[in-house]
Amino acid sequence: xxxxxxxxxxxxxxxxxxxxxxxxxxxxxxxxxxxxxxxxxxxxxxxxxxxxxxxxxxxxxxxxxxxxxxxxxxxxxxxxxxxxxxxxxxxxxxxxxxxxxxxxxxxxxxxxxxxxxxxxxxxxxxxxxxxxxxxxxxxxxxxxxxxxxxxxxxxxxxxxxxxxxxxxxxxxxxxxxxxxxx
Ligand SMILES: [Zn+2]
Numbered sequence: 001x002x003x004x005x006x007x008x009x010x011x012x013x014x015x016x017x018x019x020x021x022x023x024x025x026x027x028x029x030x031x032x033x034x035x036x037x038x039x040x041x042x043x044x045x046x047x048x049x050x051x052x053x054x055x056x057x058x059x060x061x062x063x064x065x066x067x068x069x070x071x072x073x074x075x076x077x078x079x080x081x082x083x084x085x086x087x088x089x090x091x092x093x094x095x096x097x098x099x100x101x102x103x104x105x106x107x108x109x110x111x112x113x114x115x116x117x118x119x120x121x122x123x124x125x126x127x128x129x130x131x132x133x134x135x136x137x138x139x140x141x142x143x144x145x146x147x148x149x150x151x152x153x154x155x156x157x158x159x160x161x162x163x164x165x166x167x168x169x170x171x172x173x174x175x176x177x178x179x180x181x182x
Pocket of ligand 1: 112113116155156159
C-alpha cells in the first residue's frame with residue numbers, strides 16, 4: 001500500500017495585515033505548483049462526473065500518453081468523506097483503488113496518487129536504479145531541489161517529482177515513468 005500522507009491543514013496564527021499592495025510572489029520553479037484545497041467542495045456537492053473531469057484535467061495538464069488510457073481507466077477512483085490513513089487521498093496499488101477527499105480533488109493530487117501505480121509497476125531492480133539516480137540529484141538538480149519538502153522515501157519522492165515537475169523533471173529520471181506517464 002502507498003498513501004498520500006499530506007497532513008490536513010491546521011488553523012495557524014492569523015497573518016498580520018500589512019498596509020499597501022502585497023509583494024508579487026516570486027516566480028515558481030515548479031511546473032505544476034500546488035493547487036489550494038477547496039473546502040467548499042463536499043461529498044454532497046461533488047459528483048463522480050466532477051471526479052472524472054478532474055482525472056481528465058490531470059491527463060491533459062500532464063500530457064499523459066493517450067495510448068495508456070486503457071491502463072489508467074482500469075483504476076478505481078472514488079470520492080471519500082475521509083481518506084484512509086490520515087491523509088487527504090490514499091492509494092492501494094494492489095487493489096487498484098484510490099480514495100480522494102472532495103476538497104483535495106485536483107489534478108496535482110490525482111497526479112501524485114496515480115504515479116504510485118507507475119512506481120508499483122517497477123521491478124525491485126528498477127526501483128533500486130531510480131534510487132541510485134535520484135540520490136545525488138536531491139542536492140544538485142535545480143528542478144528536484146525546488147520541490148517543497150521532498151520526501152526521503154523513494155516512493156513518495158517519485159510521486160512528488162511527477163506531481164510538481166511533470167515533464168520538467170530531469171531527463172534521466174523520465175525512463176522510470178514510462179510507459180504509463182511519459
Ligand atoms: Zn503518496
